[in-house]
Amino acid sequence: MFNRASFLTRLVASSVKVSETAGGIIKNVMTAGDLKIVNKCDGGYDPQTEADRRAQYCIVQSLQNRYKDLKIIGEEDETTACPEVELGFSEDVLNLESSLNSELRNIKEEDVVVWVDPLDGTSEVALAVKNKNLALLEQVTVLIGIAHKGRAVAGIIHQPYFSENGRTVWAINGCGVHGITPAQSNAKKVVVTTRSHLSESVSSALEALKNKDLADSIEKVGGAGYKVLKVLEGSAAYVFASAGCKKWDTCAPEAVLEAAGGNLTDISGRKIRYDSNIQLNNTGGVLATASWVKHLDYVNSIPDDIKNQLPEVASKK
Ligand SMILES: Nc1ncnc2c1ncn2[C@@H]1O[C@H](COP(=O)(O)O)[C@@H](OP(=O)(O)O)[C@H]1O
Ligand SMILES: [Mg+2]
Ligand SMILES: [Mg+2]
Numbered sequence: 656m657f658n659r660a661s662f663l664t665r666l667v668a669s670s671v672k673v674s675e676t677a678g679g680i681i682k683n684v685m686t687a688g689d690l691k692i693v694n695k696c697d698g699g700y701d702p703q704t705e706a707d708r709r710a711q712y713c714i715v716q717s718l719q720n721r722y723k724d725l726k727i728i729g730e731e732d733e734t735t736a737c738p739e740v741e742l743g744f745s746e747d748v749l750n751l752e753s754s755l756n757s758e759l760r761n762i763k764e765e766d767v768v769v770w771v772d773p774l775d776g777t778s779e780v781a782l783a784v785k786n787k788n789l790a791l792l793e794q795v796t797v798l799i800g801i802a803h804k805g806r807a808v809a810g811i812i813h814q815p816y817f818s819e820n821g822r823t824v825w826a827i828n829g830c831g832v833h834g835i836t837p838a839q840s841n842a843k844k845v846v847v848t849t850r851s852h853l854s855e856s857v858s859s860a861l862e863a864l865k866n867k868d869l870a871d872s873i874e875k876v877g878g879a880g881y882k883v884l885k886v887l888e889g890s891a892a893y894v895f896a897s898a899g900c901k902k903w904d905t906c907a908p909e910a911v912l913e914a915a916g917g918n919l920t921d922i923s924g925r926k927i928r929y930d931s932n933i934q935l936n937n938t939g940g941v942l943a944t945a946s947w948v949k950h951l952d953y954v955n956s957i958p959d960d961i962k963n964q965l966p967e968v969a970s971k972k
């Protein structure tokens with residue numbers, strides 16, 4: 656069955672399993688207790704742990720083992736070799752093959768870029784350990800986003816610390832969302848935003864949404880993957896009017912949210928591109944909305960001066 660499936664179906668079926676194995680690696684590093692934290696940012700704080708390094712190694716090795724010429728772009732430049740190679744695949748994904756439209760079924764390996772965030776929410780991991788607040792670990796996700804000709808077409812969000820055994824939320828364009836039942840409405844409009852990268856432009860954008868009755872309350876949580884899970888679970892929107900978030904943070908969440916009828920664009924409403932030679936930063940910020948609110952209302956309510964501070968940069972890295 657695996658060999659007869661289309662390339663995209665096989666890649667998603669593999670990626671679901673690979674994300675779960677990466678989640679296991681993260682949990683093992685946490686249990687072992689030595690995170691070996693490195694700060695990647697001169698003059699700022701952008702932590703990387705042994706879990707980020709091992710999880711990315713496993714994801715890239717596992718996918719490259721099966722798909723030799725696949726273009727993969729991962730967050731981490733430094734990785735740590737580890738023995739786990741995942742060659743399994745999800746039967747649930749294979750069973751979806753007949754739902755794919757012919758364009759998706761004809762996707763070729765050479766037109767695909769896989770965007771990998773081996774551990775989204777690293778700051779929350781560091782804080783969880785420092786403050787012995789293990790509840791923060793719920794905000795950790797493994798993100799594998801699949802882009803075809805620059806557009807996010809499929810995504811996997813694995814949440815290792817959800818409940819006892821974690822969960823994997825995944826989607827292929829037009830084929831629904833799996834692993835979660837998205838909320839259809841909520842009486843209250845909760846807007847989620849960054850916990851660790853607040854800035855003046857982020858605060859001003861949130862204030863503008865409050866004034867237009869598009870944000871009844873603000874919740875600050877970590878990770879792009881977790882924030883999109885919050886939107887699927889009943890928050891109205893995820894707003895980040897700042898430039899630090901990268902393509903590997905948004906590719907999988909965008910594919911998953913859009914398959915649920917929501918939207919993820921930059922704060923000016925422009926679609927984000929995921930071509931292999933694209934600028935890594937989402938320079939236009941991030942705006943994600945649930946299926947039950949109007950994306951354009953949120954776009955239109957963010958003031959032009961904030962949008963003008965966050966232009967789209969489509970040039971090469
Ligand atoms: N100014 C910035 N510098 C570096 N990374 C940033 C950033 N703003 C956002 N990010 C990244 O975007 C993701 C979500 O951020 P936030 O939790 O602040 O919303 C995190 O991914 P990682 O945890 O994978 O590094 C975070 O590092
Ligand atoms: Mg991230
Ligand atoms: Mg990361």
Ligand SMILES: [Mg+2]
Nearest residue numbers: 701702730777
């Ligand atoms: Mg990081």
